[in-house]
Amino acid sequence: MLYDLIVIGTGSVGSSTGYYAAKRGLSVLEIDSATPPHTNGSHHGETRMIRHAYGEGSSYVPLVLRAQELWNELKRDTQVDIFHQTGVLNIAPKQSIFLNNIITSAEKYELPIEVYDASEARKKWPQFTIPDQFRAVLEKNSGYLKSELAIDTYVKEAKRLGAHEQFNTQVISVDNDDNGFVHVTTNAGTFIGKSAVITVGTWVKDLIPNLPIQPVRKVVSWFEAPKQLAEEIGFPAFTIQLGDGTHYYGFPANKGLIKIGRHQGGQYITKREERLDFDALNEDRTEIEPLLNSVLKTVGNLDHGVACSYDLSPDEHFIVDDLPGKKNIQFVSGLSGHGFKFASVLGEILVAKALNETLDFDLSPFLLSRFNS
Numbered sequence: 001m002l003y004d005l006i007v008i009g010t011g012s013v014g015s016s017t018g019y020y021a022a023k024r025g026l027s028v029l030e031i032d033s034a035t036p037p038h039t040n041g042s043h044h045g046e047t048r049m050i051r052h053a054y055g056e057g058s059s060y061v062p063l064v065l066r067a068q069e070l071w072n073e074l075k076r077d078t079q080v081d082i083f084h085q086t087g088v089l090n091i092a093p094k095q096s097i098f099l100n101n102i103i104t105s106a107e108k109y110e111l112p113i114e115v116y117d118a119s120e121a122r123k124k125w126p127q128f129t130i131p132d133q134f135r136a137v138l139e140k141n142s143g144y145l146k147s148e149l150a151i152d153t154y155v156k157e158a159k160r161l162g163a164h165e166q167f168n169t170q171v172i173s174v175d176n177d178d179n180g181f182v183h184v185t186t187n188a189g190t191f192i193g194k195s196a197v198i199t200v201g202t203w204v205k206d207l208i209p210n211l212p213i214q215p216v217r218k219v220v221s222w223f224e225a226p227k228q229l230a231e232e233i234g235f236p237a238f239t240i241q242l243g244d245g246t247h248y249y250g251f252p253a254n255k256g257l258i259k260i261g262r263h264q265g266g267q268y269i270t271k272r273e274e275r276l277d278f279d280a281l282n283e284d285r286t287e288i289e290p291l292l293n294s295v296l297k298t299v300g301n302l303d304h305g306v307a308c309s310y311d312l313s314p315d316e317h318f319i320v321d322d323l324p325g326k327k328n329i330q331f332v333s334g335l336s337g338h339g340f341k342f343a344s345v346l347g348e349i350l351v352a353k354a355l356n357e358t359l360d361f362d363l364s365p366f367l368l369s370r371f372n373s
């Protein structure tokens with residue numbers, strides 16, 4: 001069979017691509033080395049934050065606003081509880097570039113935010129110990145996504161709409177033949193399509209060896225949490241930057257446990273086997289301590305953790321492009337630990353590009369060629 005589109009890697013971005021392709025009537029084949037959702041990629045651990053006034057730069061804002069519309073649409077159409085609008089509270093030193101980018105993004109795109117100085121923030125959120133030289137920015141329209149549930153929903157809906165699945169299948173290589181058709185070689189045979197997207201996450205260099213991507217082992221932990229940190233009493237998701245620049249993030253507690261992670265750090269790895277389970281390294285248990293000893297003292301004991309991975313690009317910004325000289329083979333990479341929230345819109349974009357449609361978004365900041373000079 002000649003597919004209109006072959007999705008290589010049906011995780012966060014791939015499952016969304018498969019869904020939007022099937023929704024638009026394309027014949028689509030979704031391939032994955034496991035059965036998504038699963039714990040081998042970058043999407044497990046229940047939740048991912050979605051922030052609109054973007055601290056990583058305002059060029060992401062149009063994308064994230066469309067992403068939010070699509071998440072809302074998916075929730076409405078399927079009645080699956082994918083998005084929780086808990087608000088996101090960002091706490092950081094007054095001079096923080098990240099915090100200032102949030103304010104700039106909000107001003108540029110007229111997004112509603114509330115800015116508090118330290119004493120106001122301490123009164124409103126006594127759960128945090130906020131130093132005087134910090135401030136806090138609340139974004140009420142943001143919140144978190146249930147990541148595995150979202151992928152499960154995309155996969156099921158795509159199948160219902162006619163997508164073909166080839167799971168538990170490892171892709172070995174991808175290339176065009178002389179007629180411009182894409183040949184996807186796997187351990188279960190070769191599949192042929194008019195176009196393909198490579199959305200394989202951390203291990204993209206197995207298929208595109210020259211990409212400047214560094215796989216990083218990351219951990220995230222769940223701690224016992226008192227009622228005052230619970231989602232049901234309105235406690236928000238949060239990002240906290242300490243004075244040394246390190247960023248932490250967390251989610252409102254659910255069933256008595258609060259999930260907290262550190263954005264920076266982790267271990268550079270070169271093989272899948274090097275992504276050791278949580279607790280394999282001493283620092284897995286201690287990396288959150290600087291936060292728990294300062295701004296967030298109200299959490300209890302460590303309950304459990306998981307290991308996951310980032311596909312880090314040199315500037316920590318995304319790469320969304322075609323393979324050089326092959327317009328019908330697109331790839332998304334370098335999501336650098338902040339890509340899940342964009343999975344919906346990236347899927348929509350990849351399908352539009354496969355159909356040669358004009359895009360509403362400026363993707364020039366995300367081209368691979370920015371690393372050439």
Ligand SMILES: Cc1cc2nc3c(=O)[nH]c(=O)nc-3n(C[C@H](O)[C@H](O)[C@H](O)COP(=O)(O)OP(=O)(O)OC[C@H]3O[C@@H](n4cnc5c(N)ncnc54)[C@H](O)[C@@H]3O)c2cc1C
Nearest residue numbers: 009011012013033041042049171200201308335339340341
């Ligand atoms: C601990 C942690 C916390 C995070 N927090 C946030 C957050 O709060 N907000 C946010 O927006 N983002 C967050 N992220 C980042 C986000 O989760 C990732 O950017 C996103 O999930 C990556 O999506 P992906 O589609 O590239 O990869 P994945 O979801 O991992 O999908 C890749 C898929 O490709 C498959 N695959 C790989 N190689 C092959 C092959 N050769 N053949 C076939 N299939 C293959 C894999 O099995 C997998 O299913 C976090 C990441 C981590 C690790």
